[in-house]
Amino acid sequence: MDWLPAVMGILRSKLPSTEITIHSEDSPDLAAGLVRGKIDLAFMRPEKHSPGVQFKLLRHDPVLVFMPRDHPLAARSAIRPEDLAGQPYIGVSPVRAPTLRTAIEDFFKRNGLTIKPAHQAENLAMAISLIASTGGISLLPLYAQNLLPKTIASRPIQGAAPMVDLVIGYNEANSSPLLKFLLSKLEAIKFQASSRDGR
Structure with a gap:
């Protein structure tokens, strides 16, 4: 939500006749598309086992x-981390969001927490729906705040919260x-996006 408008603004101003096709997919699918040469550029989480794909960090x-x-x-x-124990927990998919899932599991281990999901969300919309319908809690990245209905709240984690990287991915052979x-305009993209989200 913060980054795509910055990219589109640069493309429209510099290359108005270029045709852009936008896909919305999970990071594993985006990585596969980059490997196969079906996608030129992706905003994603860094995915392991993506031969030939380069990642440039946008933010933590x-x-x-x-x-x-x-x-x-x-x-x-x-x-506080210990406040999470005993709460009905909505986990994220290890297939659709492996980077986020690993960051959360590592956070639980570091804090001595044994938390098993009561439900598992396959995507962000499903996570928000499960929070609203079950009364449970979930751990999700910062950007999910942009999509919340008024019935859902978010709070930071005290201490060393889990972090996930947002990157631009591309195939080095492309x-x-x-x-x-676009890669030459990365700093301008970062500046425009950070101006939008106030960071």
């Missing part, structure tokens, strides 16, 4: 706790002049 995103607005933990300004142009 903290993972937050998401819960119903009337949940007892929503009264706090920040959530010789597209358009790709090279």
Whole structure:
């Protein structure tokens, strides 16, 4: 939501006649598309086992706790790791969001937490729906705040919260002049996106 408008703005101003096709897919599918040469550029999480794919860091995103607005933990300004124990937990898919899942599991281990998901969300919309319908909590990246209904709240995690990287991915064998142009504008893209999200 922050990055695509910055890219489109640069493309429209510099290359108005270029045709752009936009796909919305999970990071593993985007990585596969980059490997096969079907996609030129992707905003994604860095995916392991993606031969020939290069990643350029855009930012580190903290993972937050998401819960119903009337949940007892929503009264706090920040959530301690130990507060998560015993809560109905909505996990994320190890197939659709492996990088996020690993970051959360590592966070649980570091804090001595044994938390098993009561439900598993296959995507962000499903996670938000499960939070609203079950009264459970979930750990999701910062950008999910942009998509919340009024009935869902988010709070930061106290201490060392799990982090996930947002990157631009591309195939190093791709010789597209358009790709090279966009990569040369990476700092301008970062500046425009950070101006939009206030970071």
